[in-house]
Amino acid sequence: MSRPTKTVTVGDQITTLLTGFLLTTAARELVSRFVEAEQQPALPLLLEVLELEAEERRDRRTTRLRRASKLPPGKTFDTLDEGRLPPALVRKLHELAEGDFLADATNVLAFGLPGVGKSHAMCAIGHALVDRGHAVLFMPTYSLVQELLAAKRNLELPRALRKLDHYAVLLLDDVGYIQQSPEEAEILFTLLAERYERRSVVITSNLMFAQWDRIFRDQMATAAAIDRLVHHSVLLEFDVSSFRTEHAKRRGKATPSRPEAAS
Secondary structure, eight states, X not given: OOOOOOOOOHHHXXXXXXXXXXXXXXXXXXXXXXXXXXXXXXHHHHHHHHHHHHHXXXXXXXXXXXXXXXXXXXXXXTTOOGGGSOHHHHHHHHHHTTOGGGGGTOEEEEEOOTTXXXXXXXXXXXXXXXXXXXXXXXXXXXXXXXXXXXXXXXXXXXHHHHHHTTOSEEEEESTTSSOOOHHHHHHHHHHHHHHTTTSEEEEEESSOGGGTHHHHSSHHHHHHHHHHHHHTEEEEEOOSOOHHXXXXXXXXXXXXXXXXXXX
C-alpha cells in the first residue's frame, strides 16, 4: 500500500524559505508564534512577500554568475541556428542544458572543424546552466593556460587551481588551436587531472583525439589526458559544413556580377 502524500502547508513553505535564507531562528519560531497569536490568516501574505524575496535573490545570483562566467552574451540557444545541426545533436544539447551531467562530474567534449557552431552551442549550454544557478567559467584554452603559467611562476598555482574549483563547469574553448610548449602542455594536463571526477570540463576542439599528440607532445601524457576526459564524458561531433563558409557562398551568389567593360 502506498503511503499518503503529505500536504505541504503555507507554514511549511514559509519555514523552507526562511531556512534557505539561512534565517534559522526565524525558520524555527516564526510560524508557531503566528499560530499562537492566532494570526494564521496573515501567513499567506507573509509567504507571498518571502517568495518575492526568493525571486529577487535568484535574479541577483544569476546576474553575478553570468558576469563571472565570461560567457559571450550573444551565444545562447535563442541565437543558435539549430536548423543546421542534426536533430539528435540538438536534442542532446538541450538535454545537457538541464545540468544533470554535473552530478557525477561528467565532461562534455565537442569536436568539429572551425565555424561549425560548436563554441556557440557549448556557450548556449553554459548560459542555460547559469540560469539554473550553476557557476560556469568560459575561457579560451590558451588564455587560461597562460594565467596558470603566471600563477606557477609566482608560486601560486595551487591557489589558482582551488579558485577554479569554485566553478561547477570549466568551458575550455579551442583546445589544441595553438600549438603548445611542453610547459604549457604540462599545465593543461595538471588542470585536467585536478578536476578529474570532481568537476565537469566542457571542451571544444578542432582536433580529434588521434591528433592530440600535437597538444601534449608525449604519447603517455596524451593517453593519460584522454583517459581522464573520456572516463565520464559525452562526445559531440559537429559534422556539418562551416557556417562562415556557407555565409560567404550565399553572399557571393547574392552579389550581382559587374558588367563587362566596353571593348
